[in-house]
Amino acid sequence: MSTIKITFDDQEYETEPGLTVIQAADRVGVFIPRFCYLEKLSPLGGCRMCLVALKGVPKLQTACTTPARDGMEIVTRSGEIHQARKAMLEFQLAQHPLDCFYCDKATECDLQDLTYLFADIEHRYDFPPHKRGTVYDNPLIERNLERCVHCERCIRVCSEIQGAHAVVATKRGRMTEMREVPGGGECQFCGHCIDVCPVGANLDRLFTYGGRPFQMEKGDSICPYCGCGCTVSLNMREEKLVRVRPGVDTGVNNGSLCARGRFGWGFVHDPERLTRPLIRKEGKFVEAGWDETLLYVATRFEKIIKEKGPEVIGGLGSVRSTDEANYLFQRFLRTVIGSNHIDSSARLNYAAVLAGWLGTKEQAREATFEEVRKARRVLVIGADPLETNPILGLAVKAMQNRGGTLWIADSRVTLTTRLANRHLPILPGAEVPLILALARSGLEEPALSGFSGSDVSARTGLTSKVLDEIATFLGEDAEKTVILAGRGVSQAPFGAAAVSLLLRLAAVRGISYLFALDKNNERGSCEMGVLPDRLPGLAPLSEKARFEKVWGDRIPDRPGYSAYEMLQAARERKLSALYIMGENPLVDFPDTKFVEEALGSLDFLVVQDLFLTRTASMADVVLPAAAFAEKSGSFTNLEGRVQFFPSLVPVAEGVRADARILVELSRKMGKGFALKNIAEVREEIDSLVPMNGTRRMLQTGGPEIPLPGTEMQWGAGEDPDYPSLLMLTSSLYRNGTLSNRAAGLKKAQEKAHLLMNEQDASLLKIGEGDKVMLSSKQGEIQVGVRLSHEIPAGTLQMPEGFSDANPKSLLSHALDPVSRTPMARFVRVKIRKI
Ligand code: SF4
Ligand code: SF4
């Protein structure tokens, strides 16, 4: 049956089958009050506000638990129903503190709305009020126990959607209290329990007394942190951001956010934001006007070009900035400067994926978030979506909730491995050998014939039986199977080759795939041509004539340097100047010492950023840039979805958006772009890179990727001087420089910590909380220790992204020969208690 007929209050409606009465009523626009019901949660049937009468059934029924059937006749309004609902409301109000004057939920509160609607509620109960107070155990969420209406939405959302199981009901009956699991540590600060609470019992502590809805402006934007590209609703009061919530059930995130999206916005109004351009004079920064500064930058670039040629200048575009700014950045470098030395920190991840994708003829299906949610099987290789891309992680959880199965191959213990139905503990760095093993059994590829079964088994650490089981797992129900890969693959030696094999395997089997991208615009920056060998739309340089015609200028013929090649060239004095837009390589790139020496060797360094970052503090000129909320444009998420957002907060005084800076600089250099606003930039992009729905039509085809031979070594090897293996992990509470400026995220977790095997620690007389010095061949850092029985002996785990201890400074930067991406997943270290 494709539709059913159902009658509400003598009016007949048609709706889809398989709904409850309340769902059917919502679909056809009939109002039924509710507290505990929420479409995305399992029905509870607890509050009884949704009582309705069904023809032929003697007692009133809860609409949220009663299935709607064809021909059903339902009464939603009658004296009896009104009395019954009113009695439930009266009971709730008998307990409720009525402190709406200063409750942050006032005017957005279901209890207020329903009380107003029922108007004639009596106050007959006189049982003594149960004083329960307010709990502040959670650094970001206030729990006001007296306002709770016991709907259990918070418990259900936390367990069913977030999978955190952090909230429980304690005590019984009207004494029931919703409390966090004692000891804390379960909450992942997604804030979903705040959104679903129908009253002011769960509140955002960053917002306390932030404003009434009528005092606030609201607008949808895109989260600036990871590649999921979640829709966020920004709430502003007096032109300042005061609260972030999910766009209501819109975008890829369906009304969910992670801690970063919800609580990570503090950097926008950080008092340490740069507000004036800075020019280094006699070793010190001096504030200057925009005109003077841009003229100075233009003059210095022109002088370098005149003396040494344009090929000694390079640029790093930004995985944080908009598609439009990245487009203008590469156009500036290519036509105004005359150099193809263009790259970004996407080199650390997505550029390797792209190299593999471009080098693969067979086109596999790229999955969407929705396809992940509806999949039957997901195999994760070298990724931790719950930390890097939490909303993608929730899509995987939703897949499990629907009965799907998650397998994960990872040498680390992560949030995602804990969730998996099966954790395949491969050897550190064995993601590529695992893919070789799967390709060996699934593809007819002569180049892989040299690898024997025992060989791949020894290299992966998995028995041939387990490898066969993985192949079988991927072979069944291929249409509903997704391979989800991450930096464990892209940052490995021969990562691009592994990506290519994975895509070929997926194409042959009919499996779809998706890559976890931890920065919000990794994909967009690459698609906009912030690459040394590709133009916008990934067009090869051989097609430059088409772009030259639109840009009215020549594009250099030869591909430029990639990021680390630029740094190496700087060290060798072959590169004299670097323009960095919104990147902080001194913190985000592996091998800090190498990066520092490279930047220190330049004659001229320009950095455009929100803060005086470590990289900016080495610059000759610093240009203060606008934050995401202050500018308009688009970000391209990890699925390839291009999402536009408006400027919602006035640009901070003295600050300019990246795109405007680039246009003005191009004019100062006498080759001004004739573009007046973002809409015109957009138009130009669309004329060169057409859209197909929400995605760009990209060019495919690239050099075939050489496959590794059997002589290839993987993994960290042994080094008696550095006996422990440190594996890098991601953190839910950090994602680059901006996250270290967000008070909310610092409250969630202030400092980095090293996870260490308990027995290893006891041998070295190291205890929980002790501080240790970690040393590698590249550098050393100090960090506090947390003991874990889950971490394998001889290994350590540490999250990247925290400003107090940066494990990337311990890494080397050995580059993959094809993608020129540095290996950045693990390093051999020694550990000493201090
Ligand atoms: S913030 Fe998220 S994880 Fe924490 S208690 Fe609320 S729903 Fe659960
Ligand atoms: S705290 Fe809010 S969401 Fe949780 S049970 Fe109470 S009223 Fe419902």
Ligand code: SF4
């Ligand atoms: S999952 Fe990513 S895009 Fe979504 S809220 Fe979190 S950090 Fe932002």
Ligand code: FES
């Ligand atoms: S909404 Fe139906 S019982 Fe609560």
